[in-house]
Amino acid sequence: MNDGPVSTFQFLGLTFSTANVVSGTIVFLIAVAVIFFASRHISMKPSKGQNFLEWLIEFTNGILKGSIPADQVSSFGLYGFTLFLFLFLSNQLGLFLQLTFHGATIVRSPTSDPIVTLTFSLMTMMLAQFSGVQRLGYKKHFANYLKPFVFWLPISIFEEFTNFLTLGLRIFGVIFSGEMLLKVIWGLATSHGIATMIVAVPIEMIWQGFSAFLGAIQAFVFVTLSTVYISQKIEEE
Amino acid sequence: MLSHLVVAQSLYFGDSLFYIVCFILLMWLIKIFAWKPITKMMSDRADKISNDIDSAEKSRTDAAALVAKRQSALNASHAEAAEIVQTAKSNGQEQRDQIMAQAQADVQSLKTSAQKDIDQEREDALSHAKDDVASLSIEIASKIIQRELNADDQKALIDSYIEGLGKQHES
Numbered sequence: 573m574n575d576g577p578v579s580t581f582q583f584l585g586l587t588f589s590t591a592n593v594v595s596g597t598i599v600f601l602i603a604v605a606v607i608f609f610a611s612r613h614i615s616m617k618p619s620k621g622q623n624f625l626e627w628l629i630e631f632t633n634g635i636l637k638g639s640i641p642a643d644q645v646s647s648f649g650l651y652g653f654t655l656f657l658f659l660f661l662s663n664q665l666g667l668f669l670q671l672t673f674h675g676a677t678i679v680r681s682p683t684s685d686p687i688v689t690l691t692f693s694l695m696t697m698m699l700a701q702f703s704g705v706q707r708l709g710y711k712k713h714f715a716n717y718l719k720p721f722v723f724w725l726p727i728s729i730f731e732e733f734t735n736f737l738t739l740g741l742r743i744f745g746v747i748f749s750g751e752m753l754l755k756v757i758w759g760l761a762t763s764h765g766i767a768t769m770i771v772a773v774p775i776e777m778i779w780q781g782f783s784a785f786l787g788a789i790q791a792f793v794f795v796t797l798s799t800v801y802i803s804q805k806i807e808e809e
Numbered sequence: 810m811l812s813h814l815v816v817a818q819s820l821y822f823g824d825s826l827f828y829i830v831c832f833i834l835l836m837w838l839i840k841i842f843a844w845k846p847i848t849k850m851m852s853d854r855a856d857k858i859s860n861d862i863d864s865a866e867k868s869r870t871d872a873a874a875l876v877a878k879r880q881s882a883l884n885a886s887h888a889e890a891a892e893i894v895q896t897a898k899s900n901g902q903e904q905r906d907q908i909m910a911q912a913q914a915d916v917q918s919l920k921t922s923a924q925k926d927i928d929q930e931r932e933d934a935l936s937h938a939k940d941d942v943a944s945l946s947i948e949i950a951s952k953i954i955q956r957e958l959n960a961d962d963q964k965a966l967i968d969s970y971i972e973g974l975g976k977q978h979e980s
Contacts, residue, residue, distance in 0.1 A: 586823030593827055600831045604838055611843040614850050616857070625843050626851060650844050654836040682828070691825040695832065 595682045598669075599661045607657075632656050635795050639803040644707075648802060651699065655692065656795045659683060659743065663787025666751045667780050683790075684748040686741060693740030696798040697732065704805030713805070739797055743790045750783035943974070 610621030618626055632653040636645045666681030682688045704713040717728040757779060761772030947970065954966070 584823075586826065588823035588827065592824040596824075596828055596831050600835055603835055607839050607843045611847065614846045616850065616854060618850075622847065622850075625847055629844075629847060629851070646848075649848070650836060650840055653844065654832065654839055657839070658832060658835060685824070687824050688828055691828045692832070694825075695829065 589685070589687075591678050591680060592682055592685055592688060594678045595662075595665060595680055596688070598679065599658060599665055599682060602661055602665075603657055606661075628657070629653060632795065635792065636799050638796065639799045640806070641803075644806065648699075648703075648799065652795050652799060655696075655798060656791050659692065659791040659794055660788060662688070663743075663747050663791055664784060666747070667754070667783050667787070670751075681747050681751060681787075683743055684751050686744045689744040690736070690740035692794070693736050696739065696801060697736050700798075700802045700805040703802055707806045716805075735801055739794065739801070743794050746786050746790050747783075750779070750786055753779060754783065 607625070610625045612621065613619055614622055629649070633645055633649050635656070636648055636652050640648060662681055662683040664681075665679070666684055670677065670680050701713075704716070708716075717725055754776065757772050757776045761769045761776060951963075951967075954963070
């Protein structure tokens with residue numbers, strides 16, 4: 573179980589978790605490598621890598637088109653694409669690579685930590701607010717909080733917080749529980765030698781596959797809900 | 810068990826900052842390496858495909874127009890050929906009629922002139938024969954009379970005879 577001490581360090585007066593920084597860096601490097609090597613030799617007749625990237629762009633743009641008006645998709649396309657790529661890789665990282673150093677976990681899914689998922693959630697919320705002000709102006713943007721009637725204001729404000737929390741905690745819950753169950757099954761596998769190993773390893777593999785699926789679904793859901801929250805802010809009700 | 814949860818300890822705001830920086834950096838790198846060139850290429854391709862479709866449509870209509878033009882030209886040439894044959898036929902008919910008429914006329918005129926010649930000839934022969942008979946009878950008569958008339962009487966007789974002939978000829 574993940575009971576080891578959490579390794580932290582101080583930098584510029586801020587506290588950093590080693591696991592999050594290392595895992596985040598790994599995800600970042602993988603993402604950059606994938607994008608860099610897939611985007612060589614861009615031509616009219618797409619090659620393998622270009623085909624993959626185009627498919628991914630079409631996919632995330634498709635998510636965006638589901639809720640954002642078609643003429644505004646292009647301004648959020650890059651955000652949706654980067655968000656999906658980062659979250660997808662983050663969700664998958666912990667399934668295949670978990671490193672423990674001096675008893676403290678240093679590599680796992682970044683998204684199995686609520687501070688990371690809530691960071692992305694906060695980013696989406698801020699982008700939604702910013703886009704709302706940018707497109708509608710301050711007056712209309714804040715007037716939306718008073719709809720359908722003025723007494724709705726506390727609920728509207730409360731809704732912003734619940735959106736922020738549910739968006740971040742949903743993905744955290746799924747990924748965290750997936751990783752924890754992997755650890756539980758692995759603990760079972762190593763508990764009584766070879767006999768439990770034979771039983772537990774197939775279960776572990778099945779759960780790993782399922783978690784990979786869940787990780788993809790959660791990245792998709794996160795991007796979908798992000799676009800929904802953004803679309804609520806950029807449209808006049 | 811909750812000890813590893815960040816919420817159970819102090820919040821790592823550093824991590825938030827780190828992830829935001831990471832994300833923005835990643836977004837920037839993706840924009841440079843992939844997003845801009847690929848979306849540009851995708852829109853270029855979309856333009857090219859729509860242009861290709863337009864030009865294909867244009868060449869299709871052009872081809873259809875060309876086929877129609879060829880068809881009408883073919884029909885026109887058929888009609889023209891038929892007309893040429895018709896003209897040639899009527900020309901031939903006309904020419905044949907003309908030649909026949911000419912030949913008939915020629916034959917007619919030849920026939921009449923031949924008839925005329927024959928009549929002339931016969932008349933001439935008749936008048937010659939008359940003259941011959943006259944001169945022969947005169948010769949015979951003179952030969953018979955020569956023995957009985959002298960030169961003066963003879964001369965007078967001949968003169969009167971000649972005179973008679975001239976009168977006869979005049980009438």
